[in-house]
Amino acid sequence: MRRLSAxxxxxxxxxxxxxxxxFSHGYGTISKGMAGTGVAWSQDAIAAAANPxxxxxxxxxxxxxxxxxxxxxxxxxxxxxAGMPPMGTFYLRPGTYESSSEHFVIPHFGYKRALxxxxxxxxxxxxxxxMNTDYDKDAMGPFYGGDAGVNLEQxxxxxxxxxxxxxxxxxxxxxxxxxxxxxxxxxAAFSMFSSDPANLNDNGTDESWGYGVQLGWQGRVSEQxxxxxxxxxxxxxxxxxxxxxxxxxQGDFDIPPMLNxxxxxxxxRHHVLFDVQHVRYxxxxxxxxxIQPLLLQQSRLGDDxxxxxxxxxxxxxxxxxxxxLTNDTQLRAGVSYGEQPIPDEEVLFNILAPGVQxxxxxxxxxxALNDKWDISGMAFYxxxxxxxxxxxxxxxxxxxxxxxxxxxxxxxxxxx
Numbered sequence: 001m002r003r004l005s006a007x008x009x010x011x012x013x014x015x016x017x018x019x020x021x022x023f024s025h026g027y028g029t030i031s032k033g034m035a036g037t038g039v040a041w042s043q044d045a046i047a048a049a050a051n052p053x054x055x056x057x058x059x060x061x062x063x064x065x066x067x068x069x070x071x072x073x074x075x076x077x078x079x080x081x082a083g084m085p086p087m088g089t090f091y092l093r094p095g096t097y098e099s100s101s102e103h104f105v106i107p108h109f110g111y112k113r114a115l116x117x118x119x120x121x122x123x124x125x126x127x128x129x130x131m132n133t134d135y136d137k138d139a140m141g142p143f144y145g146g147d148a149g150v151n152l153e154q155x156x157x158x159x160x161x162x163x164x165x166x167x168x169x170x171x172x173x174x175x176x177x178x179x180x181x182x183x184x185x186x187x188a189a190f191s192m193f194s195s196d197p198a199n200l201n202d203n204g205t206d207e208s209w210g211y212g213v214q215l216g217w218q219g220r221v222s223e224q225x226x227x228x229x230x231x232x233x234x235x236x237x238x239x240x241x242x243x244x245x246x247x248x249x250q251g252d253f254d255i256p257p258m259l260n261x262x263x264x265x266x267x268x269r270h271h272v273l274f275d276v277q278h279v280r281y282x283x284x285x286x287x288x289x290x291i292q293p294l295l296l297q298q299s300r301l302g303d304d305x306x307x308x309x310x311x312x313x314x315x316x317x318x319x320x321x322x323x324x325l326t327n328d329t330q331l332r333a334g335v336s337y338g339e340q341p342i343p344d345e346e347v348l349f350n351i352l353a354p355g356v357q358x359x360x361x362x363x364x365x366x367x368a369l370n371d372k373w374d375i376s377g378m379a380f381y382x383x384x385x386x387x388x389x390x391x392x393x394x395x396x397x398x399x400x401x402x403x404x405x406x407x408x409x410x411x412x413x414x415x416x
Contacts, residue, residue: 033364065411148186
């Protein structure tokens with residue numbers, strides 16, 4: 001029954017999103033139209049994803065929407081030995097190779113209901129991801145094992161409760177039930193480096209469930225200024241047993257903690273929002289551990305201190321703007337920047353997970369269809385970013401990771 005429930009909900013999970021690392025640049029069409037801002041000012045029932053306290057200031061409503069997302073990823077290899085490679089090295093075939101999966105549809109859902117003038121409940125469902133690649137077997141695949149790539153999909157189910165302290169501020173809590181699934185293929189060449197080669201590669205899709213919590217506060221400190229803050233705990237997931245020989249700690253793949261703070265300023269019809277988000281990728285060994293212990297033969301893939309993707313912690317700065325054009329129509333724009341988390345020396349494994357995006361440019365609109373129904377739209381562009389470094393197993397050979405992203409979403413809101 002649990003497996004059937006997961007499959008039924010997986011339409012809300014996503015293989016990839018407009019990404020800061022592998023977290024989405026925002027949640028919900030309204031927030032995404034302003035570069036993912038909204039910690040201090042909430043406008044829809046997806047708001048709990050950023051700050052569960054904000055649900056107190058949202059009217060009773062139901063939000064349903066979907067995003068079309070298109071990431072364009074490639075890697076380029078240059079250099080290498082002219083003859084037989086030296087023993088103990090692992091050179092990739094030179095050339096430029098593109099990931100073939102480029103189009104995805106990602107739904108989201110939110111519901112909010114006030115119980116009375118103090119107490120509010122809600123339910124928010126959204127997807128997360130960003131570690132997805134699919135390289136075909138041209139030139140025998142990236143690692144000489146045929147078709148290669150990984151697919152990580154995550155679904156967050158967040159029932160929320162918020163309490164209004166007074167007419168200006170509220171606190172909120174959202175227990176999190178998380179579901180994720182993962183698949184890897186084409187990695188057989190790394191079997192010699194694995195503590196459990198039978199559970200390294202080509203084992204189909206494995207599933208994992210976990211739990212965490214998100215806490216938040218939001219308040220108006222003056223007639224024009226709102227502040228907000230939220231903290232999402234580390235989400236403790238069951239292990240990917242079928243990939244115990246790939247991920248550190250025998251298949252452990254927890255979801256890292258996140259801190260968000262923000263402000264929202266209103267002057268007449270103008271709203272300016274500024275958020276800062278910090279994600280602690282380093283706290284999850286499978287993501288944060290470097291490849292270096294593997295190169296120095298200090299540990300193997302799947303060991304307690306096994307190699308990971310080597311991602312650094314990531315801080316993202318988001319600036320959003322909304323113009324209340326009329327009582328029925330709002331226009332939005334935004335920009336965000338976060339230094340991508342992949343160090344130059346970690347490019348080899350990150351062929352599989354090139355989460356290199358830094359800038360996002362967004363625009364959005366909401367208009368009322370009638371007294372009960374609104375429609376919102378959003379579009380974004382994340383320009384190409386490149387990270388280049390030396391192949392740590394092939395001295396003199398360089399690997400460049402590149403990606404750019406485009407996407408658009410639409411959502412409908414029904415107000416009770």
